[in-house]
Each structure stands twice: as C-alpha cells, then as structure tokens.
Amino acid sequence: MDVNTRHVLIAGGGYVGMYTALRLQKSLRSELKRGEVKITVVDPRSYMTYQPFLPEAAAGSVEPRHVVVPLRRVLPKTDVITGRVLSINHASKTARIEPRAGEAYDLKYDVLVSALGSVARTLPIPGLAEQGIGFKQVEEAIALRNHVLDRLDLAASTDDEEVRRRALNFVFVGGGYAGVEALAELQDMAWYAVSRYYEDIKPEEMRWVLVEASNRILPEVGEDLGRYTVDRLREAHIDVKLETRLESCVDGHVVLSDGTTFDSDTIVWTAGVKANPVLAKTDLPLDEKGRVRTRTDLRIEGLDDAWAAGDAAAVPDVTGAPGALTSPSAQHSLRQAKLLGTNITASLRGGELRDYRWKHLGSLASLGLHKGAAQLVGIKIKGWPAWFLHRSYHLLQMPTLNRKIRIALDWTLALFFRREVVSLGDLQHPRDEFRRTATPFSAKAEVPAPRKVGSRR
Incomplete structure (x- = not known):
C-alpha cells in the first residue's frame, strides 16, 4: 500500500459495517480508483445477517440464504478479511487481527470505524452454556429449526413417555x-406440522414456555400492546411466565424461580444483548455499558479519525431529552451507517460534518403468521395489519435488490404451496454417517490381504 494512501479500517461487517463500506465505495469512487484511499472490513463471517428476518428463516417462511448478504459480492472495491479483531490501539492506529487460519497479525490503519455490534448477554446459570442456543445468527436459526422438527420426529417415534415429554417441551428465555418473534414463528410452524403430518402427536401435547424476568414483554411497543401480545401468545397455547427467571438447566432439567421444574431438550436464550466484549480491549472511550461514546456527528469522543455507530455505540439522540441515546434498532443502524459514510468522506476531503438526527418512528413485532403488534408515530396497530407492516417495512430495509426480490418470491410461493417442515437434523454433523462406515476399515488388521489370481478363496 502506498505511503500516501489513507487506510479506512471498518471493524465489523454487520449492518453498520457493510452499509458504511457501501457508502464509502460510492462517495470515494475517484479516490479509490487513484489509490488514495483503501477500505478494509474485518468480520468473523463473510456475510451480513439481516436479523429481523431470522424468525421467518427459522420457521421456513424465508429461505435462510436470502436473509444474508455476501460481503465480497456487494463490496467489490473493499478488502474483506474473514477473521476477528482481537484488540485495537488507536494511539498507534493498530488493530490486532486473528484470521480464520494462520497466526494473528497487526494491521495499521489511518481511519477507524467501530462497528463491532453486540453479542448475546448471558448469565452464569448452571447448564446454560451446555444446553442453551442463541438466536442472533443465521446458523442458529437453521439449527433451531432443524432441532425443533427433529424433536417432533423423536417424539413420534418413541414409546418412552419421559423422552417424549422432554422432546415436546420448548423453552425461550427473554421477552x-x-x-x-422466534417463539411465535416456531410454535406456529410446529403446530402446523403436528396438525398435518404427525398423527401420533396432538398439538396440545407440545409445551411452549416464554420466561421473562420483568413484568412485561416487548417494552418497545408500549404497555398496552405488550399486554395484547401476552394475551395473543396465551391464546396460541404458549405459557407466558412474567417476573420469572431461569435458575438452572443442567442436563436439560429446567428450574424456574417460581418453583416450576420440567425437562426440555430445547432451551433458547434471547435475554438481551451487550456490547461486543472486544471493545474492552481497546483504548476507545466507553460508557458504563461498554459501548463506545460518540459525538453527535458519530466521531468517537476525544479522538481523531475514529468513528462508531450501531448497537455498540452510545450515540446522542438530539431529538430526545438531554442525555438521551439512540436505541439499538435497524432504523437507527441503517441511517447512522449512511451518515457515517457521508461524514468520513467529508472529513477526508476537508468538508463539513453533519449531526445524526432521526426521530424513532415506532416499533413492529411479528407474532407468527398473519399476527403482529405495532406502534408507529403513536398509533397502535394489531393483528394482520401489523404483521403486514412488519413484513413490508423489513422487506424495504433488506439490503440489495437481489435479496428483496428473493424474499418476496419466497412469500409469493408460500401462497400456493404448503410450508416445508422437513428436518435436516444431521446438517450440523455431515461426516457422522461416513465416519461410522469408514471406522471398521481404519485398522490395518481388518483390511483383507490381496487374493492370488485363480485362487478359490
């Protein structure tokens, strides 16, 4: 790289990282062509996941491949490194990178964009690390779908009542x-599958439990719609337990704080997120929640040539009360990323920076097929209209026209064909069958000696 080239390092290839790079590619087209600027994105995955569509991907309403966007495809003028950022020292403008293979190395940069996002916020609950599954990435959505359908197959094939009950208990922690949305979509899918294809299972035998530590769910949609959501979930035979905590789940034995105990093969942890812990290994200014503190123009407080946005950034909300911060949502992430690209371009060219200003429009939630709850600009919407708005809004926000069309086609085909409810339970262990077949022949003693020509043996 030429010594005069300005290197922009984007740590994180999620929503903010991808859209920032996309905006920089367009706005810095001439500088990139002349070699005056270089853009690098570092992320453990080679694709961006649009998380609002993960519940539908898990339920089979959307093909999982259609909710991810390959970074190299949409960022042809950007270097994409598939690896992890281990630490950042902005004083020396150096990031420590761990690639998928090989030794970790230092990467120098001139401009930093912190877009590391959030990770699941877990608690030291006995058994959770061994038994739980998260719901932030597309591989988790695929695995959960396969697992739920596999449990139905198991329950329909066993005579052991204890095994059957355990397989038909599904627990989601976090409201x-x-x-x-994950619980509602998967319960809807499982109810559909059992009603049509599993003669030996009655839908009422399935037990779906939502555990929430506070006294309400979906606080973003307001108290009234939160109560409405609880009522709809309970009408769908979902056991909603408010002001209840998961105390233990060792070996799948679930113990709740209200004294309830039962066994379950399916424990899904969705109880909040926290800022990426990598930020603690940087010299960037952080708030009490571990997020990067920024100014209103998205520059990191007190630093030059350093920017941040998204879930792991504490961005001032100039439309709210004094001291208010923007909420972690797709609405803000998209707009912050675009402004980030615009302001970085202006900074490199000596132009004027703009403040981030966007008033939150409201919230949307899907409660399964044709059911939803929404609050937009103070207006409460329920049922099918809310579900339709949820789909329409997120379809518009889905990156790239290619993915928009594919998702719309998935929904259109679903109008004419039944839902796919096949389990690919062995997808996570594709070599098991081959390994079982090959193992008997691995020992030299078991390999028969070559036979002589003409021998009767």
Missing part, C-alpha cells in the same frame, strides 16, 4: 423482539 424482547428476538425471543417473542
């Missing part, structure tokens, strides 16, 4: 968007 935010991720937990409620």
Whole structure:
C-alpha cells in the first residue's frame, strides 16, 4: 500500500459495517480508483445477517440464504478479511487481527470505524452454556429449526413417555423482539406440522414456555400492546411466565424461580444483548455499558479519525431529552451507517460534518403468521395489519435488490404451496454417517490381504 494512501479500517461487517463500506465505495469512487484511499472490513463471517428476518428463516417462511448478504459480492472495491479483531490501539492506529487460519497479525490503519455490534448477554446459570442456543445468527436459526422438527420426529417415534415429554417441551428465555418473534414463528410452524403430518402427536401435547424476568414483554411497543401480545401468545397455547427467571438447566432439567421444574431438550436464550466484549480491549472511550461514546456527528469522543455507530455505540439522540441515546434498532443502524459514510468522506476531503438526527418512528413485532403488534408515530396497530407492516417495512430495509426480490418470491410461493417442515437434523454433523462406515476399515488388521489370481478363496 502506498505511503500516501489513507487506510479506512471498518471493524465489523454487520449492518453498520457493510452499509458504511457501501457508502464509502460510492462517495470515494475517484479516490479509490487513484489509490488514495483503501477500505478494509474485518468480520468473523463473510456475510451480513439481516436479523429481523431470522424468525421467518427459522420457521421456513424465508429461505435462510436470502436473509444474508455476501460481503465480497456487494463490496467489490473493499478488502474483506474473514477473521476477528482481537484488540485495537488507536494511539498507534493498530488493530490486532486473528484470521480464520494462520497466526494473528497487526494491521495499521489511518481511519477507524467501530462497528463491532453486540453479542448475546448471558448469565452464569448452571447448564446454560451446555444446553442453551442463541438466536442472533443465521446458523442458529437453521439449527433451531432443524432441532425443533427433529424433536417432533423423536417424539413420534418413541414409546418412552419421559423422552417424549422432554422432546415436546420448548423453552425461550427473554421477552424482547428476538425471543417473542422466534417463539411465535416456531410454535406456529410446529403446530402446523403436528396438525398435518404427525398423527401420533396432538398439538396440545407440545409445551411452549416464554420466561421473562420483568413484568412485561416487548417494552418497545408500549404497555398496552405488550399486554395484547401476552394475551395473543396465551391464546396460541404458549405459557407466558412474567417476573420469572431461569435458575438452572443442567442436563436439560429446567428450574424456574417460581418453583416450576420440567425437562426440555430445547432451551433458547434471547435475554438481551451487550456490547461486543472486544471493545474492552481497546483504548476507545466507553460508557458504563461498554459501548463506545460518540459525538453527535458519530466521531468517537476525544479522538481523531475514529468513528462508531450501531448497537455498540452510545450515540446522542438530539431529538430526545438531554442525555438521551439512540436505541439499538435497524432504523437507527441503517441511517447512522449512511451518515457515517457521508461524514468520513467529508472529513477526508476537508468538508463539513453533519449531526445524526432521526426521530424513532415506532416499533413492529411479528407474532407468527398473519399476527403482529405495532406502534408507529403513536398509533397502535394489531393483528394482520401489523404483521403486514412488519413484513413490508423489513422487506424495504433488506439490503440489495437481489435479496428483496428473493424474499418476496419466497412469500409469493408460500401462497400456493404448503410450508416445508422437513428436518435436516444431521446438517450440523455431515461426516457422522461416513465416519461410522469408514471406522471398521481404519485398522490395518481388518483390511483383507490381496487374493492370488485363480485362487478359490
């Protein structure tokens, strides 16, 4: 790289990282062509996941490949490194990178964009690390779908009542968007599958439990719609337990704080997120929640050539009360990323920076097929209209025209064909069958000696 080239390092290839790079590619086209600027994105995955569509991907309403966007495809003028950022020292403008293979190395940069996002916020609950599954990435959505259908197959094939009950108990911990939407979509899918294809299972035998530590769910949609959501979930035979905590789940034995105990093969953890812990290994200014503190123009407080946005950034909300911060939502992430690209371009060219200003429009939640709850600009919407608005809004926000069309086609085909409810339970262990077949022949003693020509043996 030429010594005069300005290197922009984007740590994180999620929503903010991808859209920032996309905006920089367009606005810095001439500088990139002349070699005056270089853009690098570092992320453990080679694709960006649009998380609002994960529940539908898990339920089979959307093809999982259609909710991810390949970074190299949409960022042809950007270097994409598939690896992890281990630490950042902005004083020396150096990031420590761990690639998928090989030794970790230092990467120098001139301009930093912190877009590391959030990770699941877990608690030291006995058994959770061994038994739980998260719901932030597309691989988790695929695995959860396969697992739920596999449990139905198991329950329909066993004579052991204890094994059957355990397989038909499904627990979701956390009453935010991720937990409620994933639970509603998967329960809807399982109810559909059992009603049509599993003669030996009655839908009422399935037990779906939502565990929430506070006294309400979906706080973003307001108290009234939160109560409405609880009522709809309970009408769908979902056991909603408010002001209840998961105490233990060792070996799948679930113990709740209200004294309830039962066994379950399916424990999904969606109880909130926290800022990426990598930020603690940087010299960037952080708030009490571990997020990067920024100014209103998205520059990191007190630093030059350093920017941040998204879930792991504490961005001042100039439209709210004094001291208010923007909420972690797709609405803000998209707009912050675009402004980030615009302001970085202006900074490199000596132009004027703009403040981030966007008033939150409201919240949308899907409660399964044709059911939803929404609050937009103070207006409460329920049922099918809310579900339709949820789909329409997120379809518009889905990156790239290619993915928009594919998702719309998925929905259109679903109008004419039944839902796919096949389990690919062995997808996570594709070599098991081959390994079982090959193992008997691995020992030299078991390999028969070559036979002589003409021998009767």
